[in-house]
Amino acid sequence: MTLSLNNAWFVDRGVGKGVLTTAINNSPPGEITVVTGEKKSGSAAATTVVLVVTANVGDTLLAWVYSHDDTVTSVTAASGVSLGFTARGSASTHLKFFIGRVDSAMVGVNVTATVSGTNGASFIVLPIRGAYNSTMAFFDPNSALPFHNGPNDSTGQNSSITTTNPRTMLVYACAAKGPLVNLTDPSGWTGIANTGYVNADLATWYKLVNAAQNGLAVAAGTSDAHETESYGDAINGQL
DSSP states (O other), rough: EEEETOOEEEEEETTTTTTEEEEOOTTTTEEEEEEEEEOTTOTTTTEEEEEEEEOTTTEEEEEOOOOOOOOOOEEEEEESOOOOOEEOOOOOOOEEEEEEOOOOOEEOOOOOOOOEESSSSSEEEEEESSSOOTTTOOEEEEEEEEEEEEEETTTTTEEEOOSSSSSEEEEEEEEEESSSTOBOOOOEEEEEEEEEOOTTTEEEHHHHHHHHOOSEEEEESBBBBBBEEEEEEEOOOOO
16 A cells, blocks of 8 residues: 655654655655555464565664554564564553664565454554664653553543654554544644554554644544544654
């Protein structure tokens, strides 16, 4: 699936940059490849969801995995991410966010999410360019991050993001045991992907900010919530 993000802003920490820029996965402006997949409940070998990913050296892979009824245990790549994927923080074991640094080119590489059982799961992988620097932490260091809420039928989609770095790419995920009916974007946020899987629906968004945030509220709209969960975080831009 190719998602058009015509004004997408991503982190570029190259020499002399120091700002969030429109660099998009080493590809022409206006397009970025987002990969989504789901695992049906009770299917054979249903502890994993495998996506085929193409990414360049120096990219960072952002990966969200959700399973309401099973624990999300890991994300692995068959090649290209020699140091493996790292789970972010100690947020919910059902809605997890992982990062992986691409150190050799990936062309149609299998990236696998593993959960603890055979219930439904959704998986989203987004490659971004330049969001890595060995001298600077990948994530905004604020102690309020990552933020997790839910599961809760009425308020589980509500998240709050507080940042320390004034230049940051915010990311937000909303997931539900049932479908996210009549899903609408949070105000001022841009959609990355929505798996649309009725047994484990997962949707993600991003937002560029150029000032530190204090309890920025974010919530996707839905007319029919099913034990929704949400996750908020921030990726550092360079000061």
